[in-house]
């Protein structure tokens with residue numbers, strides 16, 4: 030996917046001015062948080078499950094090569110095929126090869142962030158193959174030619190009225206006078222339109238929430254059932270997944286699933302959890318004739334050996350962005366690439382380069398709400414700080430910020446000079462601000478005073494006042 | 510009101526007050542409120558003069574070398590105290606949670622940083638959890654609401670302590686703040702690096718503060734308070750902002766944050 034992460038600041042400025050987006054983002058704030066909190070409160074062992082889930086992933090990542098080999102052997106044993114892909118381009122080419130070989134004209138797609146990461150739709154379209162998104166949210170944004178703005182709710186930036194207008198504009202074969210004001214009616218209409226497409230598709234492409242090494246299975250978790258139709262009806266099923274999706278066993282899977290749905294949507298379990306293992310066997314009533322797994326690295330193995338390894342535990346539940354006040358303010362598109370929110374701020378620089386996404390790990394107050402809710406206990410603020418340290422070390426930090434910081438540090442590291450200089454500065458500022466108690470403009474503080482007043486200092490510093498009192502008290506004591 | 514509930518004696522713990530740069534520069538009265546509360550809790554308070562800033566601006570900007578220098582400076586300044594107390598969750602968390610990591614690979618400083626971390630507390634939680642303070646002898650007429658600053662809340666687990674002590678302030682009524690645990694948008698340099706985003710966040714906070722129906726908003730971190738007070742004033746919302754220590758110490762009779770000092774100049778200005 031093309032990135033606009035470099036323009037994060039400009040993207041954010043546009044986003045905060047968008048009233049429609051603001052209305053849509055209310056749902057994230059009010060819906061997801063409340064539902065997750067309720068689901069977690071109902072499960073006393075939630076914290077213990079988090080620890081267990083984390084331990085499973087840590088163990089898997091420590092032995093990733095082993096589990097991947099085992100996984101491939103199992104897939105092959107079941108008659109499927111694993112395609113190892115180092116880059117996004119490799120993965121696109123592998124998918125296109127399969128589609129061409131089987132003469133595919135239409136492919137249906139379940140929701141897949143990896144497909145977004147490798148910009149699969151654009152590539153298929155450019156090669157004369159029509160991809161049809163079957164997840165409702167993905168279908169809507171495909172109609173609008175937009176990228177997803179959230180990893181589990183791709184169209185969360187849209188309100189119902191906008192979607193209604195899109196459907197009326199695109200589904201011109203349906204009666205114009207039909208009623209479409211309710212969410213239910215929108216879902217039904219999308220279903221009707223999509224049903225025909227399912228039956229016509231030559232290839233079905235899905236992502237995978239998990240890959241199970243023990244059985245060679247891919248697992249998808251959905252609420253619409255579209256993924257099942259996508260992978261069962263066409264002759265060929267292609268799974269696109271990145272390597273860190275591996276879990277060792279079905280038992281491990283069941284533990285992680287318990288934290289996933291609760292963290293994501295506040296459900297105890299998603300409506301459909303589908304485990305696919307290889308192509309159709311002779312005794313199976315249905316299923317694809319071919320089963321392929323596109324196994325993508327695209328920067329993950331480099332993360333494995335770095336300080337960012339913890340981020341590979343991510344199960345893409347979306348809780349971190351659902352709880353992020355910055356995400357609530359700007360929405361997902363402002364982040365400019367596939368993964369928004371706190372996990373995007375950590376992953377994007379790793380996958381497309383820090384120089385292309387340096388704002389992302391900076392645009393956080395380190396409020397820590399993401400880490401507090403992450404079911405995989407990923408220390409997101411710490412990882413963002415690591416990016417800031419790399420940015421500083423590589424001299425990517427903007428010059429003005431660097432100079433300001435250097436000047437401040439010069440004083441802060443010289444306590445005597447600092448006390449003297451700050452006392453003089455605060456005296457002056459205090460005198461200037463005494464009448465109003467605050468400033469509405471202040472030289473060099475435009476970033477602050479554009480939107481809020483700057484309270485004036487009281488005038489004397491604590492250190493000076495303390496020294497004065499302390500000195501006097503000692504003197505009095507001496508006289509007695 | 511009692512001047513000193515438990516007078517300090519030679520067996521009293523020696524507390525080094527880490528006053529924090531913002532309190533030192535902007536609102537020394539918070540520092541004096543902290544001293545009063547600590548002395549009432551039976552501590553001997555000293556203020557090492559070699560302290561400046563805990564280093565968060567550098568640390569959070571990726572400037573590890575300067576952050577380490579400031580960490581060493583602070584560790585050295587506060588050696589020898591029984592406890593180190595700061596009227597700020599975020600600065601206390603810096604000393605407690607981050608110094609050991611920051612100096613962990615420096616053989617000469619790692620142990621000293623860990624020792625400092627183990628002795629460091631945020632003011633209100635120190636009073637309740639270490640000194641066993643259950644009530645304060647203060648009076649404050651009015652309805653307040655309390656904002657949980659992020660570091661104190663999530664890094665140090667401070668939530669119940671300020672509410673417990675506030676409930677013992679005579680005349681005070683506490684209305685819970687909707688979304689009290691959501692960041693106010695300060696975030697140190699964040700608020701000037703991303704002013705538009707910070708503005709959305711602090712505007713939401715102001716909406717919640719208004720919805721609480723309180724006349725005063727309290728918090729334990731001056732950074733958040735400067736941000737919220739600045740926005741309340743700009744938005745023309747008549748809610749005052751104060752550090753929780755001012756109220757607990759019974760020292761909330763001066764001007765609130767961002768309000769003019771009652772001077773003769775002002776009296777003249779008001780008449781004119």
Ligand code: SF4
Pocket residue numbers: 292342343344345346347348349350372399402403404405406407
């Ligand atoms: S980082 Fe954690 S909270 Fe965010 S999507 Fe990944 S698992 Fe979920």
